[in-house]
Amino acid sequence: MSSTGSSESRIALVDDDAAVRDALRWLFASRGHAVTPFDSAQALLSDRDPSRFACLILDLRMPGMGGMALLQTLQAQGYTPPTVFLTGHGDVPQAVAALKLGAVDFLEKPFDDNALVSLVEHCLQLDVAQRATYQQRGLVRQRLSELTPREHEVMVLFLDGKLNKQIADELAISMKTVEVHRARVLDKMGVKSAVELANLLKTYG
Template sequence: MTQDQARVFVIDDEPDVREAMSMLIRSVGLQVETYGNALEFLNHYQLAWPGCIVADIRMPGMSGLELQEKLNAMGATIPLIFISGHADVPTAVRAIQDGAMDLLEKPFRDQLLLDKVQSAIRRDQERRTEAEALAQLHRLYDSLTPREKQVMAEVVSGKMNKVIASDLHLSTRTVELHRANLMEKLQVHSVAELVRLAQALEDNG
């Protein structure tokens, strides 16, 4: 099983439940890994693995909510779907507030679970695509020289080349060269694109 293949991690202390959910999810062509408890899963899981988690919210040892806390502390963004036969309202609210995608009460329809799993995998793919795009953006920005970063800041603030030259004590020609170089490095072709890129960097630290 390769690192780039989405899989569904099923965590439940009841073997019959694990097997039933595994068969159901595999029936639509998805890959599944099953675990009898949350600690076993945590000892195996790697953040780079795409997919989603389907976990019982109440299990012996580490509960589903405690698993969620551990995943959040790790910085995991993998979608988490809880299942429960007896979840009270405060538990459900806490799970959702802490980032769970959904909580399904047993008994639930097979199709409902499959729909939630497919939706969770799509969300995970979108998050990973966005994260990679942002990482690439930071790599491009980090390739700029300190002077190019200064010129960029001046450009996105709306200043003309002559004003930038005066502010930075450079010739207009030098500013033009820095501006051309930074736009090439950042792979943008207009000031509007540069402004959007700068905003994305600011919004995401």
């Protein structure tokens, strides 16, 4: 079960310890940040849209689904906000494994309040860039999916540096047809040249 939280809350806290939830909600409120607390991994997963948060603070060890499994589940569902883990000393190897999954960092309990706030504020800034990249990548993939099989074939060949005549010979079509497909590919992908398309796919493909 989650509290209603602030409609402007950008931070989600998942911890089964009510005292920790209350303490952190107070801490972040004192620094001008609203926190929406959840008492379990399932409570966050049941939220209308977990990706709406700009930072997740997850307890690594909780009854039922722990923080690591929660992170993996969220990643499988789509965009995952920058994540910070709270962990006990014995959980450090797991926390390190969480970093390999993409978590930003972890803090051992008891942690320094200032260190946690600074880390979360870093995550809030990081979310802006990560979210923009994720959305752009999704747009590129959508545009790629709208190419016809033939347009995709032509695209692969001209990105490989082949001339229109070479593409025409390889696909057994006319040069005019190659030109039409090439123009359609560039138009659908929202670029003006093969170089621009190559850079787009390298960055977001």
